[in-house]
Amino acid sequence: MQDEFGSGRLIKAPESFLSRADVATVWAQSKRGRRDFLRNAFAAAAAGVAAPVALAQGNPVPKDGGDPNILNLPAHSVGLGQSVAVEGYGKPSKYELNVQRRQSPGLTQTTQASVSFAPLQSLFGIVTPSGLHFERHHQGWWDIDPSKHRLMVNGMVKAAKVFTVDEIMRLPAVSRFHFIECGANTAVDWGNVAVPTVQYTHGMVSCSEFTGVPLITLLELAGADLKNGKFVLAEGADGSSMTRTIPMELIKSGEVFVAYGQNGEMLRPEQGYPLRLIVPGVQGVSWVKYLRRLEVGDQPYAAKDEAIHYMDLQPGGLHRQYTSIQECKSVVTTPSGGQVLLDQGFYNISGLAWSGRGKVGRVDVSVDGGRNWRTARLQTPVLSKALTRFNIDWVWDGKPAIIQSRAMDDTGYVQPTYKQLRDVRGTRSIYHNNAIQSWLVQESGEVKNVQVS
Numbered sequence: 251m252q253d254e255f256g257s258g259r260l261i262k263a264p265e266s267f268l269s270r271a272d273v274a275t276v277w278a279q280s281k282r283g284r285r286d287f288l289r290n291a292f293a294a295a296a297a298g299v300a301a302p303v304a305l306a307q308g309n310p311v312p313k314d315g316g317d318p319n320i321l322n323l324p325a326h327s328v329g330l331g332q333s334v335a336v337e338g339y340g341k342p343s344k345y346e347l348n349v350q351r352r353q354s355p356g357l358t359q360t361t362q363a364s365v366s367f368a369p370l371q372s373l374f375g376i377v378t379p380s381g382l383h384f385e386r387h388h389q390g391w392w393d394i395d396p397s398k399h400r401l402m403v404n405g406m407v408k409a410a411k412v413f414t415v416d417e418i419m420r421l422p423a424v425s426r427f428h429f430i431e432c433g434a435n436t437a438v439d440w441g442n443v444a445v446p447t448v449q450y451t452h453g454m455v456s457c458s459e460f461t462g463v464p465l466i467t468l469l470e471l472a473g474a475d476l477k478n479g480k481f482v483l484a485e486g487a488d489g490s491s492m493t494r495t496i497p498m499e500l501i502k503s504g505e506v507f508v509a510y511g512q513n514g515e516m517l518r519p520e521q522g523y524p525l526r527l528i529v530p531g532v533q534g535v536s537w538v539k540y541l542r543r544l545e546v547g548d549q550p551y552a553a554k555d556e557a558i559h560y561m562d563l564q565p566g567g568l569h570r571q572y573t574s575i576q577e578c579k580s581v582v583t584t585p586s587g588g589q590v591l592l593d594q595g596f597y598n599i600s601g602l603a604w605s606g607r608g609k610v611g612r613v614d615v616s617v618d619g620g621r622n623w624r625t626a627r628l629q630t631p632v633l634s635k636a637l638t639r640f641n642i643d644w645v646w647d648g649k650p651a652i653i654q655s656r657a658m659d660d661t662g663y664v665q666p667t668y669k670q671l672r673d674v675r676g677t678r679s680i681y682h683n684n685a686i687q688s689w690l691v692q693e694s695g696e697v698k699n700v701q702v703s
């Protein structure tokens with residue numbers, strides 16, 4: 251049961267799944283089977299008859315004469331499995347091949363300067379498996395030799411300092427869970443409904459446990475002027491010359507760090523191996539990958555990725571610049587666009603919420619397009635500037651329903667409706683669309699992306 255868009259685990263059960271009735275039959279047979287097994291074994295021993303032929307191939311006949319596979323167990327329950335470490339680095343089950351990052355056809359002119367979206371509809375909890383982390387490259391990705399890579403700290407410092415990756419890995423480390431969201435996530439839905447699944451509407455967000463060294467430590471080691479230095483320019487080593495200004499206030503908070511680790515192992519090449527900047531709460535573009543230089547300065551740099559791109563168009567020809575924080579946002583991932591509800595009855599509505607300003611405080615869910623709201627359960631852990639998983643019970647009566655989630659963060663900020671957002675920003679914005687998402691459940695059970703103002 252796979253579909254073109256990989257909308258994930260269809261809620262409709264595939265034929266190959268056991269129904270509840272089947273499960274009950276199997277369970278009853280298994281209990282009866284165990285009794286029969288004992289009875290047969292005793293009878294055979296008493297009568298001294300020949301042992302029955304084994305049912306499963308290659309299954310030795312036990313000496314006591316009992317039927318080794320009277321339960322008619324599948325091969326995997328009676329034979330030998332695979333050897334350990336057949337592959338030194340494991341892979342997901344072959345039944346999960348539909349869980350993939352995906353590109354949006356026609357979105358960009360070249361696949362090097364493009365995006366792949368994370369399959370949010372297929373993920374549980376809050377961590378994005380590294381191989382499914384969304385990708386955004388401006389000039390393609392590289393697998394850089396860490397022994398040759400260097401990170402320089404210069405500008406308003408006592409003496410410019412160059413670090414090797416090994417030197418950085420010897421320093422005191424921190425590990426923290428954070429989400430990264432591209433400022434352009436949900437951008438195609440500004441004007442109207444544009445894409446069918448949550449992978450394409452919201453899949454430019456991911457969450458990992460990152461490990462590395464606080465940026466302030468590196469600045470101190472270089473003797474940076476932390477009084478007059480107000481900004482740091484971060485620069486990447488790929489052809490895009492990705493450069494972003496990071497305010498010193500954020501760095502002094504200790505939250506910004508230079509990472510080499512992701513989910514317990516080294517960063518993936520697509521994520522900036524061997525070094526990337528982690529700027530919690532701030533839009534993805536500031537999380538410079540293949541980080542090679544940090545320059546301390548006393549004013550914002552107005553780099554190309556701040557002066558031309560990543561600005562928000564406003565009505566009347568105005569625009570906003572340096573709007574870096576990803577405001578509070580949420581989305582229901584199940585049920586979501588492209589999925590099909592099997593039949594009426596119980597469903598666990600599940601989704602993700604996040605805020606660039608701190609922790610998620612509350613998530614409300616509506617199944618009637620925003621008329622009535624119920625508060626969802628937040629799944630622990632609820633971490634600052636990390637994805638937060640929410641769940642809520644729902645009994646579907648088979649009638650059309652519009653499912654929405656509305657998150658609130660611990661500053662009290664509430665995720666806006668499309669109308670509220672468009673009143674301020676118009677419809678020509680690209681970045682920073684954090685509006686409430688709506689999924690229409692049709693009578694057929696099919697779920698569609700819709701917009702409710």
Ligand SMILES: Nc1nc2c(c(=O)[nH]1)N[C@H]1C(S)=C(S)[C@@H](COP(=O)(O)O)O[C@H]1N2
Nearest residue numbers: 384385386387388432486492521534535539
């Ligand atoms: N060096 C470098 N850093 C970069 C980019 C890039 O193209 N080159 N893309 C930026 C953008 S726009 C985003 S959204 C994030 C994407 O990170 P990811 O590919 O790990 O998801 O990296 C940012 N850092």
Ligand SMILES: [Mo]
Nearest residue numbers: 432433534535
């Ligand atoms: Mo981005």
